[in-house]
Amino acid sequence: MSQQYERILVAIDGSYESELAFNKAVNVALRNGAELLLTHVIDTRALQSVATFDSYIYEKLEQEAKDVLADFDKQARERGLEKVRQVIEFGNPKTLLAKDIPDKENVDLIMVGATGLNTFERLLIGSSSEYIMRHTKVDLLVVRDTEKVF
Template identity: 85%
Template sequence: MSHHYQHIMVAIDGSYESELAFEKGVNVALRNGAELILTHVVDTRALQSVATFDTYIYEKLEQEAKDVLADYEKQARERGLDNIKQVIEFGNPKTLLARDIPDKENVDLIMVGATGLNTFERLLIGSSSEYILRHAKVDLLIVRDSEKTF
């Protein structure tokens, strides 16, 4: 049974793995004639103690996210994709990527890069992709680098 996806969300965090997720996301969107939703979440948990009232840091991070997503959108358009949306949110990436943004944007496929964390690191800080896997209500594709061994 084949499923036709209409709204594909790709989580972009600047990592090599999210770049791989983007590449696959473009291909899946092209095959399905789907909307590609490029999503970046600025993790404010780490910023709260450093910059509680410093809006400059938030504005700078938002502008950097806009620049990165604009570059990805340009690449997707060059490959023939027209239906592209950018989403930038501030907060906890795990919950925003697992439920909030997919609900708001009617996402039916979430694509994320594997974190590459080892077992000890996952135990200490947790993996976003692992959290999304447990809490998402829609299909999830975790993209791995086939060249890496963990």
């Protein structure tokens, strides 16, 4: 039995690890003839104390996200992917990536880059990929940098 994915969400946060996830997501989407959702979540939890009523900061972050996703969109299309969409949301990345966006967009695969958090860092701030794994209803692929694996 082979799994055919139709709608793949890849989380893009500007990190090297998310770029690895993007590259693998393009390949998986091409093999499956799937739609690729380039997804960026602007974490408003960190902004609440700094910019409660300053819309300029939100607009600037949204424009930066649009620019980054536009570049990834272009790269995906240059590699032959035709079905690409950009999704930008504001809120808690963990819950949005694990539940809200996959439900709303009918996603059947989530792809994220692995972070280099050690045990202590995961205890303090928690791993997004670990949270997604525990709370999502769909398949999750955590992409690792094979160059950094010991």
